[in-house]
Amino acid sequence: LYVWFDAVIGYLSASIEWARRTGEPEAWRRWWNDPEARSYYFMGKDNIVFHSQIWPAELLGYNGQGSRGGDAGEYGILNLPTEVVSSEYLTMEGDKFSTSRGVVILVGDFLERYQVDALRYFIAAAGPENQDSDFTWSEFLRRTNSELVAAWGNLVNRTAAMIAKSFGEIPAPVELEEIDQNLLAAIRGGFTTVGKHIEHHRFKAGVNELMRLVGEANAYVARTEPFKLKGEDQRERLATILHTLATAVVNLDLMFAPFLPHSSNTIDAMYGGTGEIAPMPRAERVEDLGGGPAHLVITGDYTGAPAWEPREAVLGAPIAKPTPVFTKLDESIVAEELARMGLEA
Known part of the structure; x- marks a missing residue:
């Protein structure tokens, strides 16, 4: 009852x-x-x-x-x-979760070895949203390395690295070309598209759309080749491209915040923000209002969360040489984790 x-x-x-x-x-x-x-x-x-x-x-x-x-x-x-x-239901390596049989992911153990947003990304992108799905260590490795690290993490880090090397701060744009405007329009449109997916609880579709936009931004880098613009007469064009990329990153970061709050705060600080784009919950021990024993509650202040809308990069924000936001996983972790479960790779 x-x-x-x-x-x-x-x-x-x-x-x-x-x-x-x-x-x-x-x-x-x-x-x-x-x-x-x-x-x-x-x-x-x-x-x-x-x-x-x-x-x-x-x-x-x-x-x-x-x-x-x-x-x-x-x-x-x-x-x-x-x-x-x-x-729906999530299984693990093709089997039902069971602590007694070792078919389990203990949160504390996971966080000792991996980033929390890597797990959040996997669940959002490949979880059992509308049908049963299976967590496998090989798929966790693949999605972390090829999507989170190589796509989103790479865009964040190489944009910051180019800005740090060439300007040391987010530069002001000079004259936007059509290719710049097209990327910014696509990114800004994500607030409507991704927002609707979230509103209708289609989180997997929301993450997939974000990764599609990440792909557009990475393709923009490949087409504009800012790393080749080294002449003094190319500084204005370089500034415009890097400002366009910084604007794309800070807006993508805001849209990623509901899914990847920890890394979104890190990226926000990296690009001149407060590092509090995704307010975090906290556990507090409180006195019982009815006179009973003290107990823990989960609470938080979410009033400072930014509005769900396009924003501009912070002009002049200092950008230091970045360290990777996401950790690339070694292929050996698959065999190691399966061994912990008593399975063979």
């Missing part, structure tokens, strides 16, 4: 506790009583029934909107879920 009935009430009680802790005890009502508010519940498909039937039934009963009628309780009319967003 706890899992099926009582646990889901925690969505409401946690909202009320959060509001009390912020000093605005009625703030929770903006999400629960305002009929214009939208609520999305994210889960695996084995939890669909609790959130699409049992929890709505509880809310309808409390609201006095069930078959027996009645009046709403002291909290007023509570909003039903707008949408239940469910993923």
Whole structure:
């Protein structure tokens, strides 16, 4: 009964506790009583029934909107879920996850060996969004090295390296040519395209579109060849190309932030930002409001998150010689990880 009935009430009680802790005890009502508010519940498909039937039934009963009628309780009319967003199952090396059998990825162990955004990228790009999918170490290696490192990471680092070498700061553009304008238009259009994918919970499509735009930016480098512009009479053109690339990077970084928040903060700082483009949650030990034992809560301040819209590169922002944002993985990790699972490569 706890899992099926009582646990889901925690969505409401946690909202009320959060509001009390912020000093605005009625703030929770903006999400629960305002009929214009939208609520999305994210889960695996084995939890669909609790959130699409049992929890709505509880809310309808409390609201006095069930078959027996009645009046709403002291909290007023509570909003039903707008949408239940469910993923399918993720398996590992073709098998169901099982801690007892060693078919498992322990978060602490993973973070000791790999970057958190590498795992986030894999789940976003290849996870079980609308069908079951399989995590394999060989595919994790491939996507990390060929997509995250060689495509996005390479664009970020070589743009910063060229700016650092030639100007030491993000230069001002002089005269944009058609090829520059076309790239910037494509990148800015991503806020609409990727934004719609996120709004409709098509995260895999959103990441794929971002990587397509990364590909356009890398193709722009290949066509414009800024690394060949070394003459004094070519400085203005070089400045324009590198400014165009810096603008592309900072906008792509903002769009990547929901998927890769840790690296997005690093890239934002690298290109003259505050390094807080993706506000992070934190764990705090707090006193129980009802007089019980102290406990941990996950909270955060997200009011400083930038708007989802195109922005300009910070002119004159100092750019130092960069270090790689993403770590390239050695092929040996596949055999090592399979051995930890008792499997052979």
